[in-house]
Amino acid sequence: MGSRLIPSNFVKNVMQNGIGRYICQLQRVTIEFCKSNGSSRGTRDFIENYLLDFAKSNPGIVMYLRPRRHKHPHLRAEYLNGYKESIPVANMSKDEVAQWLGILRGRTGVQIVRLRKPWHTDNPSIQGIWHPFMFKDPSINSKPFPKKLPAYKSDKMSATEYVLQLKQEQLKITN
């Protein structure tokens, strides 16, 4: 199994959410639980204690309760773009259920896949992306090739130059 086989995608912001105003992408949550089963105990506690506060603080999310006999509890979430997610919350405590609900609330309807890049930008460059002639003067075109370039100059002094320099110093001294 490699990253090429697992689906991957780039970071996407659904409909530029947050730039104008933030719209919670979670549309509705259906809490399926059993009224008597042990696995739904945490869910039942959550419904009794935390559900109303959650619903009041998130008026944009519609909460449905669906009791189902002899079935494990689930949180079924639907998002604005039509994506559906289901989380089994069997044998979880009320705090855990609350946590999962918080995760669902914070998500968008984009499928969770490996992110190729953790960032996205529409303006990758301000000064412009490099091209081969960016820092070249147009005058290189004015004369045909091959051209006589200025002679190669190295940082280190050559032996000939050193000798000439000595001669000049000598002349200076004598003068």
Next chain:
Amino acid sequence: MAHNRVLQWATMARTWWLFDAYRQCPFKSSSKIAYYLIGKHKPIYDSLSDIGDHVVVINSKYISMPNDYWRVYKYFHHTGYPGGFSETAAWRLHEVDPTKVIEKAVYFYLPKNLLRRGRMRRLHIFPEEQVPTEILTNISDQIQQVQPVPKRLDEYTQEEIESFPKLFDWPEDFVLQSGFKMAESLLSESKKAETGGKKSETGGKKAENIQSGGKKETPKTGSKKAENLQTGTKKAENLQTGSKKPESQTEKPDSKKTGKKH
């Protein structure tokens, strides 16, 4: 769409560079040429991106090897069959094909991977300055040379030779090594030619001596060395007439034809 298309075209474009190999060291040049062939001069470089440029090398015939590499540097080949080993000296190869020395230097310098052949296809070498028009129109910029163009003795004016400070002089009774016997006799000849002693106007001779030990000579044996030195003086004499045209650095092994220099 069109805007982004042309910007991408400009960024990923392949430029054509010109490199004048006149009297340049092939090994130093190869490192620079390979740098451009690989595409490392670009900030968008990536090893597998095929981002290298074209390089057109001219004057490959006038390439100059360091020290006595013309004689000493050998190219090896084995046909694969027993007894199929052969070695060719650089000067021989250069005689046969004046583009091969620089070509091989670049080839051996490039990283030894599958991209090497493709990069070599983007290297265009010409022995002289004549380049086909199609290729010349492609060129967009020129690569700076890797060493200052050295001057041959015959390219120095007499005034320059005379004005250059003399560092030392051989004592009169100093016996040079057997290989330089002829030099000594030459010395005496030149002394005879001029009025003064050793210290006058022999700067040139010294320069000649110093330079004869340098890059340009390819003596095969002692006797040939002698012949070469003789031709050297003839060269000096010839150049008094003032032929400034640049000529081939290499001295051919059949320099028994002493008159032939150009």
Next chain:
Amino acid sequence: MATIRCMRLMHCMQNLLLLPRKTVNICPVFHRSYRRGLRRYLKELYQRRLKAGPEPERHPSQLGIWNHDAELFAFGKRFGEEFDENLLKRAFVQRNYIIKEENKRKELGIDLITVPLGLVDNEDLARKGEEIASRYIKAYLRYSYPHMFEEGICAVHDFLMSHQTLLHIGMNIGLRELIMSAEYPPPEQAYILTFKAVIGALAVSQNVERAEVFVKDIIIPQLIGKDINELWEIVNPMGLLKAMLASEGRGPPEPRLLWHSASATVMSLYHVGLYSDKELIGKSPGETVTIAEEMAARNALKHLMQTTDSRAPLTLGAKAVKIKLDYDKKNRSIRDLLNETVEERLYGTEI
């Protein structure tokens, strides 16, 4: 395999034993293998199911989990806006839904005059919403790009109010289940009408300013990541540039080749710069000289209209609360520009 067959057989026998006695005993018939045709049978069933097509999507109300009022309430609260309930309900009603309901009642024999449907469709609200959105978007664009031509502003506005953009917004806002349409899922036009009607409903419930803020927060961010110059098609950029420079009294644009590479190959590259009075006004690369020249003209136009890639981003969010828009002001039009230059040519620059 034999052992598995035996186990299944045993299981089958046990089930048979559990059956009440009055049923017909269906004994497995033992030919070579009593399940010989099962694979073929199941395959045939599968193919028939595929041929029949997928199950039609049903509205959640038909599945039993649906509270329309709660959903409407949540819809309003999601945006942080206060909607009038009735107006919001009206915004979702499509005309074809009303027609369908009326036909149903007619078939049932219910008299529509004595028992009216009581539903009004959303077309009025949609018209109102479209007006508000259109007016605001144009004013906002004129404010953001004061030097852009009116034709360009209109082109960008048309993009923002286009079928595609509004459909994309409508589908990601959660209208699907709320729309009351003849068919489910609703057609594309229903999304667009409903979205416009929502804007209208907000304007009527509260005021036009709130609706405009809504438009600014939802529709205008769709411009992010788009090149506004690409949205507007200029047929003759060089001609327009010449007219612009002439109207400003500057020299005509002169193209010059800046750099070129690989001219004799297929992968040729040319950089052309346009100069007016020996000053660079625009440059661009291109595959051929003609392309590069045209793109340079477009680049020069961008510089003159101040809509280059390096322009400032749109004012949105908290920063945009304080901006004041002039709804009556219009940007310079190309037609006026051309008329100007023609008049100048005909009558001189004294006019």
